[in-house]
Amino acid sequence: MQKWFARLAAPIVFPVLASTAAAQSFADFCPSGDPDTEAAVVGYVTDPEAGTVIPGATVAASWVQDEARQRLEAQVNIEGLYTLCGLPKDVEVTLRASLADRRGEAVPYATAAPLAQADLVLSLTGGSEVRQEIGSLSAGGSRARILGSEVIRGEDLLDLPEMSVYDLLRQHQLLKFDRVSGVGEVVMLQSVTLTSWGSSRFQGLEVRVNERREADGVNTLREMSIDDVSRIEILSRTEASARYGGDGYVGALVITTHRR
Template identity: 30%
Template sequence: MTTKRFASWMTVSAVALALTGSAAVAQELSEVCPDSPDMTGALWGLVSDGDTQMGLPSATVVASWEKDGESGQMEGQTALDGGYTLCYVPLGVEISIQPVFMGTGGAALTANLTEEITRLDLPFSLSDVGGGAGGGGGEDRIWACFEGTTDNQINLQNSRLLRCDPGWEGIDRCPKDAELGQVQATISGATIAADITGDQREREERERQLAGSSEFREALEKTLEDARRLGANALINWRLNRNSLTAEAVTISVDPSTCR
């Protein structure tokens, strides 16, 4: 729950309700955004990567506007599938809406809401995270695709550290120039359940929680540091269990998109 001020004429407490598909359309404004003031509405949609078309969880959506000479802002966070809903957005005013993911702002779109419930999907390019080719490290990001897929939540939420481009599903099968050994790090904290099992929805939720945890990030950073020390440019065959993260450090010179 966050409190945001439209302008001096109103203060509201806004919950970012995460609705997807036609759910917002099928409901009345009073159901989507209870106690909505007059001349306000709901803005909803999906935040997704333009290359993979995958929804981005835990992204922030920020709506800003000027009304009666004063600035207003509302923000909320996306759900697991990338869906967002912002309540109490003023009607008849030009709104700037921007997605923010991993500290990087995407392209802002503008809209003027005339309906009580309006859909606006927001594209975002993961290649922009951290400053283009790989936040905090440029092209020195280690190549790695958890579970051999590009849409894994661990890849999406750690794209500053790892490079896993669309089409790299076969990176673990690429020919290796050198096999440099195993790297391993302990995931601290008894609350971290890294042995991800269960049905698909439960698995995705646990992946999202794990990928965004500081304990997992520390373990991941250690494996990457060790891989660089060994001279590796890729990590393959990742293994997660309840308290450790393990991968094989290798060098690969072929384009990973060609590996099948």
């Protein structure tokens, strides 16, 4: 059966005073919603190091339904509060907060109740190293296969929690690197290892989205969710040169999205 991706319209965020949030009902947050068939999640996004809320962040709920990845997003208001309306009842979703290149930990939540509160943490002062969220990389099963392949299909990504393409690459077994930086249209990976390349101190990659070269590949990788991806190919220098031409010194990361 063909699998596809569906992005739902972003819900409206209803401003609610922080001091009264816990006392509100489903109808207060989602006046047009149906509590018999829908669920809502509200909560605060905070920075534990600074001890403050984070207005302007984005909270995304991601889940798999009808063999497709579904997604809802809401903006955090000036008081640090977010509201996600329109979630399906009795489904496990993944909640995650993000702001620019900072992404919080994925938080699982089961939508058993019409309205619940889930507070999220997003560190703005700590490092942005990815957490090992998907278990042991040496474990068997589809997750290990995804992280050991140079071609990743969108339907395989349904087995992973929502994350950025950058986070996915940081956990990849064949493409290992310590740091990443941008040099024009080329993403420079430092201390990279790929089975078809061998090891080198530096390796350049072109980032192509739907066959178009990205002018800022680093931000593209950090900002693009795997929910948007239907296929990722990691091309060695030889493979990239054969497909796109060039001098054979730069590999390629070729991303095909659902919305081409």
